[in-house]
Amino acid sequence: MNIKQTWSKVKELKSSDSDVKKYIFEKDDAIAEAVLYKYGTFESRTVMCISTQTGCPMGCTFCGTGKFFGRNLTSLEIVSQVKHMISENDIEPSEVKKMQIMVMSMGEPILNIQCVSDAFHIFNKIAPHADLLISSAAPKTDRGWSCLLELATLIPKVGLQFSVHESTDAARDQIMPMKAKLSLEEIAIMGIMFFKTTGRKPYFNYCVHGNNNSDDDVMRLRMLFDPRIWEATLSVICEADETMSDAVSSQVDMVIAFSGKLVEKGFNTRVFDPAGQDDIGGGCGQLWAVQEFAKNNVNFKQSSGNKILCKTDLTEVKR
Numbered sequence: 497m498n499i500k501q502t503w504s505k506v507k508e509l510k511s512s513d514s515d516v517k518k519y520i521f522e523k524d525d526a527i528a529e530a531v532l533y534k535y536g537t538f539e540s541r542t543v544m545c546i547s548t549q550t551g552c553p554m555g556c557t558f559c560g561t562g563k564f565f566g567r568n569l570t571s572l573e574i575v576s577q578v579k580h581m582i583s584e585n586d587i588e589p590s591e592v593k594k595m596q597i598m599v600m601s602m603g604e605p606i607l608n609i610q611c612v613s614d615a616f617h618i619f620n621k622i623a624p625h626a627d628l629l630i631s632s633a634a635p636k637t638d639r640g641w642s643c644l645l646e647l648a649t650l651i652p653k654v655g656l657q658f659s660v661h662e663s664t665d666a667a668r669d670q671i672m673p674m675k676a677k678l679s680l681e682e683i684a685i686m687g688i689m690f691f692k693t694t695g696r697k698p699y700f701n702y703c704v705h706g707n708n709n710s711d712d713d714v715m716r717l718r719m720l721f722d723p724r725i726w727e728a729t730l731s732v733i734c735e736a737d738e739t740m741s742d743a744v745s746s747q748v749d750m751v752i753a754f755s756g757k758l759v760e761k762g763f764n765t766r767v768f769d770p771a772g773q774d775d776i777g778g779g780c781g782q783l784w785a786v787q788e789f790a791k792n793n794v795n796f797k798q799s800s801g802n803k804i805l806c807k808t809d810l811t812e813v814k815r
């Protein structure tokens with residue numbers, strides 16, 4: 497596949513951290529971002545975070561994409577991000593010991609599950625040993641979740657992570673204004689269904705900050721998520737605003753302390769500190785190029801979640 501047949505422009509952004517690069521794919525009506533990480537060498541561990549939509553309808557307040565939505569990416573556009581990063585970096589997938597392809601850069605994968613599913617079948621051919629992770633903000637859909645369970649049954653490398661981020665629905669509504677989403681209790685039930693269907697543990701992702709790291713938060717998370725079924729990913733907050741990235745380093749200590757509290761309650765935790773956040777926006781939600789593209793493109797509409805935020809006249813939560 498020639499990348500020029502799928503995208504009119506591809507830009508590579510190098511970080512001062514040589515282990516991370518960002519790629520921006522552009523054409524008239526769409527933009528996608530993908531981030532490539534190596535851990536030591538590509539052969540030892542390679543992680544690719546890719547986009548599934550151009551913009552995103554979910555409207556999360558902390559996300560660089562959240563205020564705009566263009567369209568779903570096609571399966572070809574999803575696959576091309578991975579193929580391009582492989583060819584540009586001379587990665588030989590069969591020689592990579594640990595490879596992870598994650599749909600967590602831009603877009604809500606469950607809202608584009610058919611194309612994600614088609615792309616995952618291709619990834620599973622290109623790199624059969626690669627872990628394929630779906631990270632979802634948990635929208636309500638007619639068929640999205642049943643399609644995901646089918647996919648995860650067919651491909652045993654498919655994993656699932658929910659962006660939970662708060663321990664109450666009220667707090668979660670403030671940062672994820674989309675009304676058509678699962679409640680925390682419904683997420684907990686969906687995770688159990690995933691576990692029962694596949695035998696694999698789902699993850700809940702929690703961005704730790706000064707107002708959601710109390711003992712009460714720990715207790716509520718423990719009540720919702722059974723550590724025999726769930727694992728926790730703890731992240732530093734990814735700032736949508738390029739000027740706020742300095743705050744990140746001071747958050748790492750807070751995340752580690754919160755991780756200790758969850759471990760005491762029986763959870764396995766992993767801490768995600770996105771490399772490249774400071775200069776190229778390596779973290780989820782740091783889609784600065786998308787904001788520029790959206791401003792200049794009439795096909796980009798205000799995202800549904802963000803319209804709800806405007807209608808109810810809530811002040812955007814600055815975290």
Ligand code: SF4
Pocket residue numbers: 552553554555556559560561562601602603604633780781
């Ligand atoms: S954080 Fe994820 S789900 Fe939320 S608006 Fe951004 S891309 Fe969409």
